[in-house]
Amino acid sequence: MPGRRRNLLSLAVLVTLLAGAAFALFGACGGGDGGSHDVVVRLATPSGPTATPTLLPGETVAALEPPELVLSTYEVYQAGAVLVSVTGDIRGGQVTFLGRKFPLTPGSQSQYTFVPVDTEDPPGEHVLKVDVTLPTGTKGTLQETITVLATEWTTDYLEFTPEQVTELLDPAVVAEEAATLKSVYTKVTPEKLWDGxxxxxxxxxxxxxxxxxxxxxxxxxxxxxxxxxxxxxxGTPVTATNSGRVVLARPMKVRGNMVVIDHGGGLYSGYGHLSAIEVAEGDVVEAGQQIGLVGNTGLSTGAHLHWEMASNGVLLDAVRFTDGTNGF
Ligand SMILES: [Zn+2]
Structure with a gap:
């Protein structure tokens, strides 16, 4: 028995070191950062009737780790997003920013959400607050100050035919499509479906x-x-920006043939004006998987892809998910 006990302890130490290394490597990717004790608990108690370690007086398998707030950035542009993660032992939590509330979603080693900043949100300093519930039921609050930076908007001059203007810019048509998409974009799947x-x-x-x-x-x-x-x-291939589940794949009046992917935690990507849709609602897709072809369907003046991203119902600048300005 003393021999096996020593082995278990050194395994726990090794795993702690490995988990620390993994944190250092992946901490910047967000959603996957966090403490090490979860891993220690899992591997230090292997299955089997004789494998359960006996605790010595005063010894615990793993102490509760206090929650810690991790932000992808402290400065975010209008139409950008902040990846907010809480590491440590919490049962759940909710972020409040600019008067809106966002539930945390369980990630691989933390709970997280992408907090959106809308186009008209005021630039300047704003407090981001996270209310958390600990495993014991105790409630606590974490907070940080975030600076919203102004984005300079450009102007696009478009020409449409009278038919396009009367049929497709009909406010009722636009409003109906916006309502359909809002009902999709405001659902929060409490599951992390994206990665990296x-x-x-x-x-x-x-x-x-x-x-x-x-x-x-x-x-x-x-x-x-x-x-x-x-x-x-x-006909140019269109691929998924990240992994997720297809929740909409059908023709729409303004966006034409449209695919929407749910990435979990209230985050969605949408792909419009496709000439062909190559996935079905309910399909699980990988990052980079082909989902359709570039086209000119719907309200469109030439073959192009309209790519949109939305977090918790707020449309965001998708390019900021790829150029590093969101801090992830
Ligand atoms: Zn567009």
Whole structure:
């Protein structure tokens, strides 16, 4: 018995070191950062009738680790997002920022959410608060100050035919499609379906940025473009920006043939104007998997991909998921 006890203890020490190394390697990726004791507990108690270690007086298998707040960035642009993670032992929690509330979702080694900043949110310093519940039922609050930076919006001048304007810009049509997408984008799947880095979904030139204000047939610039457009030849492959589950794959009036992927935790990516949809609702897709082809369906003046991302119902600048400005 003393021999096996020593082995178990050294295994625990080894695993602690390995978990520490893993934290150092993956801490910057977000959602997967965190403490080491979970791993120690799992591996130090192997299955089998004789394998359970006997605790000495005063000894514990693993002490509760206090929660710690980890942010991907302290400075975030309008239409950017902050990856908020809480490591340590918590039962659950909720983030409050700019008057909106976001539930934490269990990740691989932390609980997390992508906190969105809307296009019209005021620049300046704002407090981000996280209310957590510990395993004992005790409640606590963690907080940090985040600076919202102003994004300068550009203007896009578009020309549409009278038929397109009357049929497709009909406010009722636009409102109906917005309501359909809102009902998708505001659901929070309490499960981490993404992993690692975010990829650009198409090989093409950026032709319209997120947030661009639009002048249609010479009208006063208004609104904000809800996605990022990439010009590409019809038939160019479109791939998933990250892993997830397809929750919408069907024709829409404005966005044309549209695919939406749920990445878990209230985060979604959408791909519009496709000439072909190559996945079905319910499919599980990997990062980089082909989901359709570039097209010119819906309200579109040429073959291009309209790529959008939304967190907890707020449309975000998808490019900021790939250029490092969100800190992940
Ligand atoms: Zn677009």
């Amino acid at each position: 880095f975010w990829q650009l979904p198409v090989a093409g030139a950026l032709t319209a940025r997120y947030g661009e204000q639009r002048s249609i047939n010479g009208s006063e610039p208004a609104g904000h473009h809800g996605g990022t457009d990439f010009g590409a030849l019809e």
